[in-house]
Amino acid sequence: MATRGKSIHLFLMDGTPKGRIKCTLANWTGIAYKIPRTELDKCKGRNDLSQSGVYFLFGTADQSDDNMVYVGQAGVRKNGEGLLCRLIEHKRNPDKDYWTEAVVFITSNNSFGPTEISYLENRFYGLATDAGRYTVENDNDPTPGNITEEKESELEEFIDYAKIVMGTLGHKLFEPLIEKSKPLVTVNSPEYELLLFLKRKSRKSGRVIEASCKQTNEGFVVLKGSHIETIDSESIPSGIKERRKKAKIDENGILQEDILVRSPSYAGAFVIGGHVNGMVEWKTKDGVSLKEVENS
Secondary structure (H helix, E strand, O other), X not given: OOOOOOOEEEEEOOOOOOOOEEEEEOOOOEEEEEEEHHHHHHHOOOHHHHXXXXXXXXXXXXXXXXXXXXXXXXXXXXXXXXXXXXXXXXHHOXXXXXXXXXXXXXXXXOOOOHHHHHHHHHHHHHHHHHHOOXXXXXOOOOOOOOXXXXXXXXXXXXXXXXXXXXXXXXXXXXXXXXXXXXXXXXXXXXXXXXXXXXXXXXXXXXXXXXXXXXXXXXXXXXXXXXXXXXXXXXXXXXXXXXXXXXXXXXXOOEEOOOEEEXXXXXXXXXXXXXXXXXXXXXXXXXXXXXXXXXXX
């Protein structure tokens, strides 16, 4: 079944894309806010941000520049304070000084109770962890609570829309590098993820290097299980050298995670540890080079 288009409304609350953004989606009761940390005080007095809801704190690690996120929930307190009050508390917490912006989800009819936000927090935490794009900073797995099957179905529909909105707001938090449920189709199809292979004997280690890679709409993903040359050449690009240092590669040179790079040559350089023409080296299972595929 073809995927239908979606109509999303973005309201730039401060008149600039760098400021606060309110996001709504047609036929969805949810409301999302993207709030820079520096703009939290401007949100004081907004009744909807005193509701219950779930929130995400986004930032980067100082040492590695890795993307980080904290997933949380906030209920309405006896004093009437809710989400915004919780975010302000996080702003004052020195243990969470890494975050630079928050994304929060509420509903237009204020329908979230303690059970709903506990379930959503648990599911969002699991989705973010499974996708593996961000380091999830929660100390413990959130508990899902007990809900009826009717409520579960309702909340899962909310989650489906929230995933779309999160990506629209610039965070691919819930999107795995490789869509595991998406079948490979032929090169002639208008939508495809091209599976490619690289095989050569390394002069540095004497090993046969065999790797696989998938072309996606974000670039090229070197796939988990690929055999990686662990010795760097002098010609290796500095950026790829750092990526290789940070990557999870075991003592046998086997890649333990999917790695996204922007070009086929960088994908090849990541695999062999040196300069390579990725358009020529990466080939289909039938031996057709990427250059030939794109020329066709």
